[in-house]
Amino acid sequence: MITYITQKFNIRYTETDQMGFVHHSNFLNYFELARIEWLDKIGFSYAAMEKKGIVMPVVATNVNFISPAYFGDWLSIILSMDEMPKARIKLSYKVINQESIEIANGATTLAFLDQKHQRPVRCPKALLDIFQSL
Amino acid sequence: MITYITQKFNIRYTETDQMGFVHHSNFLNYFELARIEWLDKIGFSYAAMEKKGIVMPVVATNVNFISPAYFGDWLSIILSMDEMPKARIKLSYKVINQESIEIANGATTLAFLDQKHQRPVRCPKALLDIFQSL
Amino acid sequence: MITYITQKFNIRYTETDQMGFVHHSNFLNYFELARIEWLDKIGFSYAAMEKKGIVMPVVATNVNFISPAYFGDWLSIILSMDEMPKARIKLSYKVINQESIEIANGATTLAFLDQKHQRPVRCPKALLDIFQSL
Amino acid sequence: MITYITQKFNIRYTETDQMGFVHHSNFLNYFELARIEWLDKIGFSYAAMEKKGIVMPVVATNVNFISPAYFGDWLSIILSMDEMPKARIKLSYKVINQESIEIANGATTLAFLDQKHQRPVRCPKALLDIFQSL
Numbered sequence: 001m002i003t004y005i006t007q008k009f010n011i012r013y014t015e016t017d018q019m020g021f022v023h024h025s026n027f028l029n030y031f032e033l034a035r036i037e038w039l040d041k042i043g044f045s046y047a048a049m050e051k052k053g054i055v056m057p058v059v060a061t062n063v064n065f066i067s068p069a070y071f072g073d074w075l076s077i078i079l080s081m082d083e084m085p086k087a088r089i090k091l092s093y094k095v096i097n098q099e100s101i102e103i104a105n106g107a108t109t110l111a112f113l114d115q116k117h118q119r120p121v122r123c124p125k126a127l128l129d130i131f132q133s134l
Numbered sequence: 135m136i137t138y139i140t141q142k143f144n145i146r147y148t149e150t151d152q153m154g155f156v157h158h159s160n161f162l163n164y165f166e167l168a169r170i171e172w173l174d175k176i177g178f179s180y181a182a183m184e185k186k187g188i189v190m191p192v193v194a195t196n197v198n199f200i201s202p203a204y205f206g207d208w209l210s211i212i213l214s215m216d217e218m219p220k221a222r223i224k225l226s227y228k229v230i231n232q233e234s235i236e237i238a239n240g241a242t243t244l245a246f247l248d249q250k251h252q253r254p255v256r257c258p259k260a261l262l263d264i265f266q267s268l
Numbered sequence: 269m270i271t272y273i274t275q276k277f278n279i280r281y282t283e284t285d286q287m288g289f290v291h292h293s294n295f296l297n298y299f300e301l302a303r304i305e306w307l308d309k310i311g312f313s314y315a316a317m318e319k320k321g322i323v324m325p326v327v328a329t330n331v332n333f334i335s336p337a338y339f340g341d342w343l344s345i346i347l348s349m350d351e352m353p354k355a356r357i358k359l360s361y362k363v364i365n366q367e368s369i370e371i372a373n374g375a376t377t378l379a380f381l382d383q384k385h386q387r388p389v390r391c392p393k394a395l396l397d398i399f400q401s402l
Numbered sequence: 403m404i405t406y407i408t409q410k411f412n413i414r415y416t417e418t419d420q421m422g423f424v425h426h427s428n429f430l431n432y433f434e435l436a437r438i439e440w441l442d443k444i445g446f447s448y449a450a451m452e453k454k455g456i457v458m459p460v461v462a463t464n465v466n467f468i469s470p471a472y473f474g475d476w477l478s479i480i481l482s483m484d485e486m487p488k489a490r491i492k493l494s495y496k497v498i499n500q501e502s503i504e505i506a507n508g509a510t511t512l513a514f515l516d517q518k519h520q521r522p523v524r525c526p527k528a529l530l531d532i533f534q535s536l
Contacts, residue, residue, distance in 0.1 A: 013438065013448075014291045014431045018184075018284040018339060019249070024192040025166075025282055028159035029416045036415065046415075047474030050152075058158040062196035071286060072449030115153070147304065147314075148297045148425045152418040152473060159416055163282045170281065180281075181340030205420060206315030286452075287517070292460040293430035300427075318420075326426040330464035383421070 002081045002134055004038040008074040008098070021068035027104050028061060031093045034077040035108070042130050054124060056110045059088065063106035067097075074098040084131060085123040087111065136215045136268050138172040142208040142232070155202035161238050162195060165227045168211040169242070176264050188258060190244045193222065197240035201231075208232040218265060219257040221245065270349045270402050272306040276342040276366070289336035295372050296329060299361045302345040303376070310398050322392060324378045327356065331374035335365075342366040352399060353391040355379065404483045404536050406440040410476040410500070423470035429506050430463060433495045436479040437510070444532050456526060458512045461490065465508035469499075476500040486533060487525040489513065 009030075017023040036046050046056070069075060078094040089110050095103040114121045143164075151157040170180050180190070203209060212228040223244050229237040248255045277298075285291040304314050314324070337343060346362040357378050363371040382389045411432075419425040438448050448458070471477060480496040491512050497505040516523045 010435070010439075012431060013285060013434055014293055016286040017281060018286065018288045019189050019191060020286045023282045024195065025159050025162035028162065029414060032159075032415055033412070037412075045474070047472075050473075055153050057153060057202075058199055060196070060198045061158065062194070064194045065192055068191070070449075071452075072447070144301070144305075146297060147300055147419060148427055150420040151415060152420065152422045154420045157416045163280060166281050167278070171278075179340070181338075184339075204315075205318075206313070287457050287459060289459075292463065293427050293434075296427035296430065323421050325421060325423075325470070326467055328464070328466045329426065330462070332462045333460055336459070 002131065004034075004041065004079045006034045006037050006077045006079065008076045009033070011069055011071050011073050011075065013071055016071050019068075021070050024063070024065055027063050027065070027095065027106065028058075028108075030075065030077060030095060031061070031063075031091075031106065031108055034079045034093055035091055038079050039127075042134065044127050044130055049124065049127075050115075053115050054121065055113050055115045056089075057113055058108050059111050060109040061106060063104055065104050066102045067104075069095070069097060069103045075103065081131075084128065087120055087122055089123060136265065138168075138175065138213045140168045140171050140211045140213065142210045143167070145203055145205050145207050145209065147205055150205050153202075155204050158197070158199055161197050161199070161229065161240065162192075162242075164209065164211060164229060165195070165197075165225075165240065165242055168213045168227055169225055169244075172213050173261075176268060178261050178264055183258065183261075184249075187249050188255065189247050189249050190223075191247055192242050193245050194243040195240060197238055199238050200236045203229070203231060203237045209237065215265075218262065221254055221256055223257060270399065272302075272309065272347045274302045274305050274345045274347065276344045277301070279337055279339050279341050279343065281339055284339050287336075289338050292331070292333055295331050295333070295363065295374065296326075296376075298343065298345060298363060299329070299331075299359075299374065299376055302347045302361055303359055303378075306347050307395075310402065312395050312398055317392065317395075318383075321383050322389065323381050323383045324357075325381055326376050327379050328377040329374060331372055333372050334370045337363070337365060337371045343371065349399075352396065355388055355390055357391060404533065406436075406443065406481045408436045408439050408479045408481065410478045411435070413471055413473050413475050413477065415473055418473050421470075423472050426465070426467055429465050429467070429497065429508065430460075430510075432477065432479060432497060433463070433465075433493075433508065433510055436481045436495055437493055437512075440481050441529075444536065446529050446532055451526065451529075452517075455517050456523065457515050457517045458491075459515055460510050461513050462511040463508060465506055467506050468504045471497070471499060471505045477505065483533075486530065489522055489524055491525060 015026045080092045092107045094105045149160045214226045226241045228239045246255045283294045348360045360375045362373045417428045482494045494509045496507045514523045
């Protein structure tokens with residue numbers, strides 16, 4: 001299992017709603033920034049992959065909301081990958097706040113897509129090589 | 135099983151991302167507008183319930199993304215409720231476009247929360263009565 | 269001066285913030301949906317123009333926030349265009365709620381851009397023709 | 403004139419749109435995170451002020467969009483305040499990318515509001531004292 005802990009990040013004011021805590025839809029964006037930061041840290045640029053015509057759409061997700069996250073909190077995300085990706089990559093996430101309280105957990109499954117031909121492809125070899133070297 | 139089909143709504147430009155279709159996080163907002171429109175249509179105002187101090191945070195969700203939704207598309211959502219709510223309410227959603235192509239499906243589980251005391255409560259009787267009359 | 273009033277639309281829950289009303293950044297999205305609805309109603313598809321390679325980035329905007337907009341409110345937007353567009357198009361907006369209370373007003377200036385060459389172009393003739401026929 | 407430069411921050415994927423760069427509405431959120439980071443750095447907690455019942459709604463804004471910001475870019479914001487606030491505070495912003503290219507500039511005027519009574523108040527003395535000590 002590969003694990004990564006993101007940098008801490010602030011909740012943005014616009015992410016709160018009138019219940020007084022972070023609106024649940026933002027956690028999908030938090031998961032996304034976690035995986036992009038992780039890919040970047042292990043030496044794989046998501047932006048560069050896209051320039052070569054491969055995109056990674058999310059095909060499935062689930063989230064459990066455990067405790068509210070408030071404006072003023074700092075969050076970080078523990079990302080993990082259990083299995084080497086083939087046509088798809090599944091990542092799990094646990095969001096914690098500055099007191100290590102679990103805020104949410106969840107998972108996303110992403111496909112690799114040749115954008116020009118709108119056709120699924122396998123995980124790029126360059127990325128697999130990085131995973132195997134970790 | 136109770137079922138409702140929302141009005142058609144346009145995709146907003148800001149909801150697309152550079153892959154060229156709707157960013158996946160927006161579907162949680164689409165599910166939300168579907169359930170609020172549904173509650174309103176069956177005669178239950180979500181805004182009025184909140185004024186009485188009861189809020190409905192999402193406690194769990196899952197989404198499957200089947201086909202991309204493009205700017206210019208019209209979407210509508212088929213909402214369904216299989217079971218009468220007790221402490222929680224589970225709703226399912228199927229998002230289709232103007233050609234009846236399935237774009238996504240998923241579910242949300244919501245709790246009922248007494249906002250002042252931050253304490254879970256049961257589904258308001260007024261809402262249960264409406265459900266039983268449908 | 270050309271004027272158009274949009275259909276009424278609901279405030280989305282996710283658009284509120286913990287102050288209890290709509291977060292100010294959403295008004296730029298409201299202005300956007302107003303101008304896209306307007307173009308559509310006068311017979312000009314923004315989506316079709318984009319497929320021909322012309323996009324309309326916003327180059328400047330200003331907004332005045334007059335009264336808060338609350339979840340449960342219905343908004344509509346009075347859009348107006350004072351001058352025929354050349355290289356740029358300037359539109360003004362007035363957002364009102366269900367009681368005709370003014371919520372916000374503002375303006376956006378948009379350019380026409382040849383996306384492939386990333387070069388400014390003049391307003392498409394097809395669009396000018398429609399404006400002149402109004 | 404008081405000036406502050408924010409930490410660099412990444413563009414989020416969800417902030418792009420199908421034109422391939424950051425959707426203009428996000429700059430209002432960027433301005434917001436800049437002023438909240440700045441207040442925090444000078445020793446004033448926006449979250450704590452809110453708990454005392456004072457909120458700071460935006461009453462006016464303007465933005466000029468100079469160059470596109472792309473996914474993969476790092477942005478930072480130069481914030482400045484020309485005048486001591488009275489009933490309102492006006493802040494200016496210049497957004498630059500990792501190559502010091504100007505992406506956007508703009509300004510926001512914010513009011514101070516007693517949330518309970520929904521009444522404008524003057525800038526809190528604690529905040530004025532900090533400004534005068536800078």
